[in-house]
Amino acid sequence: MKKRILTGITTTGTPHIGNYLGAIKPALELAKNYDESFYFLADYHAIIKNSKNIEVSESVKNVALAWLASGLNPNKSFFYRQSDIPEILELSWILNCVTAKGLMNRSHAYKSATSLNTDDEDKGITMGLFSYPVLMAADILMFNATHVPVGADQIQHIEMTRDIAGRFNHLYKKTFILPEAIIQSSKETVPGIDGQKMSKSYGNIIPLLSSEKQLKTSIAKIITNSLEPGDPKDHSNCTVFALYKYFASKQMIEELKDDYINGIGWGDAKNKLFEIVNKDIEPVRKRYEELLNDKDLINDLLSDGAKKVRPIAKEMIDSIRSSIGINKIS
Numbered sequence: 001m002k003k004r005i006l007t008g009i010t011t012t013g014t015p016h017i018g019n020y021l022g023a024i025k026p027a028l029e030l031a032k033n034y035d036e037s038f039y040f041l042a043d044y045h046a047i048i049k050n051s052k053n054i055e056v057s058e059s060v061k062n063v064a065l066a067w068l069a070s071g072l073n074p075n076k077s078f079f080y081r082q083s084d085i086p087e088i089l090e091l092s093w094i095l096n097c098v099t100a101k102g103l104m105n106r107s108h109a110y111k112s113a114t115s116l117n118t119d120d121e122d123k124g125i126t127m128g129l130f131s132y133p134v135l136m137a138a139d140i141l142m143f144n145a146t147h148v149p150v151g152a153d154q155i156q157h158i159e160m161t162r163d164i165a166g167r168f169n170h171l172y173k174k175t176f177i178l179p180e181a182i183i184q185s186s187k188e189t190v191p192g193i194d195g196q197k198m199s200k201s202y203g204n205i206i207p208l209l210s211s212e213k214q215l216k217t218s219i220a221k222i223i224t225n226s227l228e229p230g231d232p233k234d235h236s237n238c239t240v241f242a243l244y245k246y247f248a249s250k251q252m253i254e255e256l257k258d259d260y261i262n263g264i265g266w267g268d269a270k271n272k273l274f275e276i277v278n279k280d281i282e283p284v285r286k287r288y289e290e291l292l293n294d295k296d297l298i299n300d301l302l303s304d305g306a307k308k309v310r311p312i313a314k315e316m317i318d319s320i321r322s323s324i325g326i327n328k329i330s
């Protein structure tokens with residue numbers, strides 16, 4: 001059996017260093033050990049939060065550019081946009097019809113949204129949010145992916161996908177492979193400038209696709225304490241140090257530890273962080289700037305991606321339609 005990895009990236013906001021270290025880099029690395037890799041831009045997932053149209057399309061562009069600039073090779077992978085493959089939505093409906101509502105009631109995303117409500121627990125909750133794991137199952141099962149690299153917060157969705165696939169196989173015909181999750185970022189999550197998890201929802205990001213100047217400004221904003229240069233500092237509870245560790249060699253980390261003991265000033269520590277992050281992401285930035293010059297690039301790439309991927313989806317959906325009795329009358 002071919003080993004096929006597949007992962008989706010929701011197109012909301014602008015990619016940051018946390019996405020780069022926690023998702024993009026490891027997923028590209030992982031692809032080397034698989035026969036086929038599928039990466040897609042999950043724009044139908046992005047509308048769940050009812051973002052403005054301009055934000056969704058800007059994000060499709062930026063997320064696509066981030067993956068390409070980070071080294072994704074569209075000739076070796078299947079790279080496409082979810083909305084270009086309408087068969088996924090068709091499958092999503094079919095899967096909705098075999099999915100127990102009780103299974104969706106247990107979804108963490110849905111439960112955490114209801115837990116914020118007091119009087120009416122379903123206030124502000126759309127069917128999109130409620131059935132989001134079914135769309136994700138359709139993304140995965142459409143291509144019979146064997147392995148799905150995701151962050152730890154997505155484990156439940158892969159378990160639900162296996163449940164839904166098993167139910168369909170049982171009710172109709174053995175059609176779907178039960179996919180396995182590959183959990184990324186066993187490392188701790190990358191902190192943002194305020195020390196919490198870096199996330200576009202918290203407005204604390206260091207953007208990946210920024211100019212040198214913007215990168216410097218973001219790093220300068222990292223919250224530290226009021227210790228003066230010359231005062232010994234604790235590296236163990238420091239965002240600057242935590243970020244530095246992702247980019248530096250063991251020896252450099254030890255050297256910075258000594259600098260902390262010897263009272264390095266925050267300005268100098270941030271400068272060291274800037275230098276090392278900048279060196280790491282410079283090739284990404286250069287490639288990003290080159291890609292930006294090619295105005296048609298993203299549209300051309302997505303249209304090529306759809307041409308490669310749609311026939312696979314069509315074949316699958318034809319076979320599923322026939323299993324469920326939606327086919328030519330004989």
Ligand code: ADP
Pocket residue numbers: 010018019020021022023150151152185188189190191197198199200201
């Ligand atoms: P955000 O929290 O900014 O909305 P997403 O939920 O869109 O980010 O995450 C996209 C991918 O990036 C996921 O695989 C997620 O696990 C990873 N990721 C996001 N933030 C971080 C972080 N701070 N550290 C490590 N990985 C992260």
Ligand code: TRP
Pocket residue numbers: 006007008009010042045135136139140148149150154
């Ligand atoms: N829900 C995932 C996230 O928020 C993105 C996603 C959508 C996905 N469809 C997927 C991931 C299919 C893996 C497989 O990160």
